[in-house]
Amino acid sequence: MDDVSSVGTVLRAVLSFAAVLGLLLVAARLLRRFSGGPAARPGSQRAVQVLDRYGVGRNASVVVVRVADVPLVLGVTDTQVNLLAELDAERLAAYLATPDDPGPGGPRAQLDVRSAVQSLRDRTVRRG
Incomplete structure (x- = not known):
């Protein structure tokens, strides 16, 4: 039992x-x-797409995003997101359509995130 x-x-x-x-x-x-x-929503497009990201420090990066077909450059840290620039859609399309290394003067050279970051660093460095 x-x-x-x-x-x-x-x-x-x-x-x-x-x-x-x-x-x-x-x-x-x-x-x-x-x-x-x-x-x-299977098969649907996201409203925000991250197109490129470049780390500028341990807790900071520059991000290229597309929001509702508007390309934006954002500065992102642990505590903030700042709009750095709004990009021209045609220029961004040319940038995305080219290979990674088209040589000097190509669309990627004109819209290089690293050079944009360096330019921002140069403008924001405190000088004595």
Whole structure:
């Protein structure tokens, strides 16, 4: 009689665990669907796209993003996001359409994030 009751207890525990696991999976799927994340709109474009990123320090970077087809250069730190510049869409399209190393004078040379960062550093350095 004890064997039957222990088998029943184990079976009830396994079924209870399976039911809880199933409920968690359903809740996770519903949360993902209704949270507005990328899984809610399969195949849709994101409103914000990160196009390029360049680290300028341990906790700071310059990021080129596109928001609603408007290219922006942002300064990003742990505590702030600052708009550095709004880019011309045609120039950015030419930049993105070229290979990484087209040589001097190409579109990537004209819109080089590193040179922009250096220019910003030169303008913001405190001089004695």
